[in-house]
Amino acid sequence: MSLNILFAAGSRQWDDYKPHLRRALQQAGIAAELGTDMPAEEVDYIIYAPSSPLQDFTPYRRARAVLSLWAGVETITGNQTLKIPLARMVDDGLTTGMVEWVTGHVMRHHLGMDRDILNRDATWAPRHVPLARERRVTMLGLGALGQAAAAALGGLGFPVTGWSRSEKQVAGIRCLSGEAGLHLALEEADIAVLLLPDTAATQNILDAQALALMPRGAFIINPGRGPLIDDDALIAALDSGQIAHATLDVFRIEPLPQDHPFWTHPQVTVTPHIAAETRAATAAEVIVENIRRSEAGEGLLHLVDRDLGY
Incomplete structure (x- = not known):
């Protein structure tokens, strides 16, 4: 079965991440459709940046997790429409x-x-x-x-x-x-x-x-x-x-x-917020490993505690 993975993190980042995500999915043996636009009811995983225009998660009833590209998730933890697990980036x-x-x-x-x-x-x-x-x-x-x-x-x-x-x-x-x-x-x-x-x-x-x-x-x-x-x-x-x-x-x-x-x-x-940036090559591996774990029933890494905010 092929998974549907929505990349909801901006067009510039899509260009950076697309080849790395596809390579990581292939190496992990995960069949998936990966894109920036797909019907909400068909999405299995959401790769996400909190600055994304996507703020209402209600239509994504099939989605199993939101996988953030950011280490900081304080702007999304309070989103009342987000009912599924949220993992932050530790890369x-x-x-x-x-x-x-x-x-x-x-x-x-x-x-x-x-x-x-x-x-x-x-x-x-x-x-x-x-x-x-x-x-x-x-x-x-x-x-x-x-x-x-x-x-x-x-x-x-x-x-x-x-x-x-x-x-x-x-x-x-x-x-x-x-x-x-x-x-x-x-x-x-x-x-x-x-x-x-x-x-x-x-x-x-x-x-x-x-x-x-x-x-x-x-x-x-x-x-x-x-x-x-x-x-x-x-x-x-x-x-x-x-x-x-x-x-x-x-x-x-x-x-x-x-x-x-x-x-x-x-x-x-x-300094202009340059101390640590998410690098597409290594971050893609973290995202795909979490998808693999989720599909294998192993549990997500770096799961966010909504009450603590991180």
């Missing part, structure tokens, strides 16, 4: 890209590289550069991305503390949870990396009070979600010197408006 290519981006910016701030890169006035100013073991890193969020980034930084010698809402155990990483754990994690964060999901419980987790807990002159790196940080509180902390620099890849509004003060603040680095 080795995406994870590797995030680890490389996070590691690069942690090292940049740890070594003070901006001072040398931006030095154009012929100033010879030697300085003490600490070792990694002397710089404490806090990873806020211990999902797949947070754990991978924490492991990479720990491998370089940084003392890494991880914090998550629920208790976790990760080999080689000091793990904290709960409100008291968050306060301790921030108090010891010379560099804080944010890799939490965007939920009601995590929005503005770095507000004025939280920022004041961090060591004076700390660094913030946010490749997670824009709403994790109170923008006004961050700017005030930067202006006062409480926070030395913030490197931000995600924002409440994207693209970041041209008049937003982050663009011109001397202690803010803006």
Whole structure:
């Protein structure tokens, strides 16, 4: 029997994904019709991006699952028409890209590289550069991305503390949870990396009070979600010197408006949501493996908990 798989993630992405999905389906021995337009009542699986025009899932009565191409699913978890299982994207290519981006910016701030890169006035100013073991890193969020980034930084010698809402155990990483754990994690964060999901419980987790807990002159790196940080509180902390620099890849509004003060603040680095992207070649394999598992009755990988929002 041939499956009908609807690709509901945009025409540009369709061009990228089409050959990779077809190859992965063939390698998995799955017979399927794959396309961007097919009768709703005949669809077995929906490959999806939350930005898709498809927002009403009611007509897809035969569909067995929605397979998201995005790691973040906060904009779809509340869709009341979505009654079937939803799987988010956990992809080795995406994870590797995030680890490389996070590691690069942690090292940049740890070594003070901006001072040398931006030095154009012929100033010879030697300085003490600490070792990694002397710089404490806090990873806020211990999902797949947070754990991978924490492991990479720990491998370089940084003392890494991880914090998550629920208790976790990760080999080689000091793990904290709960409100008291968050306060301790921030108090010891010379560099804080944010890799939490965007939920009601995590929005503005770095507000004025939280920022004041961090060591004076700390660094913030946010490749997670824009709403994790109170923008006004961050700017005030930067202006006062409480926070030395913030490197931000995600924002409440994207693209970041041209008049937003982050663009011109001397202690803010803006990157255009490039820390981790879904790569068609590897993501297609993840999608097809989930279809194979579903058809074999093995259960979906990376299933979203609607109550938690991720």
